[in-house]
Amino acid sequence: MNWGVPARAAGGTARAAALSGDERREIARKAAKARWARYLPRATHEGVIRFGGIEIDVAVLDDGRRLVTQSGFMVGLGRIRPPKGRQYYRSGANLPAFLTVQNLKPFIGEELILVANQIEFRTKQGLKAFGYAADFLSEVCDVFARAQRAGVLKTTQRNIAHRAGIIAEHLEGSGAMRIIDEATGYHETREA
Known part of the structure; x- marks a missing residue:
């Protein structure tokens, strides 16, 4: 008995050793099929939109939807890492945490909430990723523009508002x- 290995792990190792190569391949094939079943x-098509010094990753999906990747969206607006603690609206809108703060609530409209749902997809490399509909970016920029005009932005939000202004322009x-079509090269495919 190997005292450094938990019993479950030792049992799995023993089972794997008892299987033939074909049996291990079949188990791996079934596991992969289950992961990809959904x-x-x-x-x-994938690409990068450049707004001056701001870069945002974008993609076109096989069903024709254009989207801004979640990571590209966050980095583009200057949100390198998510804030601590997540707050949600009672209405259940699926907004990024930095939009759920109280001072922005009056500027969150129905248009933004309609396009706020994350879209789960696979990258060209097959990795699972998340994104937002193309319209989401302009709606978020509008929220920050209106909040800035109203003078309610906090110091920590001013950088986001500045970047949102550049993107909106x-x-x-x-x-x-x-x-997005131009950044990904999709316009060439669409025209062909």
């Missing part, structure tokens, strides 16, 4: 979907 849309003339 269909997730897959990114067919670039989105104003082109629209998020067109910019």
Whole structure:
């Protein structure tokens, strides 16, 4: 008996040693199939939008949806790491934590809540990731612009508002979907 290995692990190791190579491959194949059983849309095109010094990762899914990746969205707005403690609205909106603060609540409209749901997808490399609909970015920028005009932003929110202003300025003339299409090269596929 190996005293350094828990009994469960030792049992698993013994079972694996008793299986033939074909049996181990079959078990691994079934496990992989179970992991992939739930269909997730897959990114067919990926790219980066550049707004001056701000970069945001974007993708186009195999069902045609354009999205801003969750990590790209957070980094683009200057939220490198999530804040401690998550607060939710009682209405159940699925907003990023930095939008759930009390001083922004009056500026959160129905349009934002409608596009706030995270979209789970697989990257071109097959990794699971999350994103937001293309319109989400402009809606969030609008929240910060209105809060800034009302003078209710806290010191910690001013950097986000500044970055949101730069992004909104670039989105104003082109629209998020067109910019995503160009950044990912999807416009060439769509035209073909």
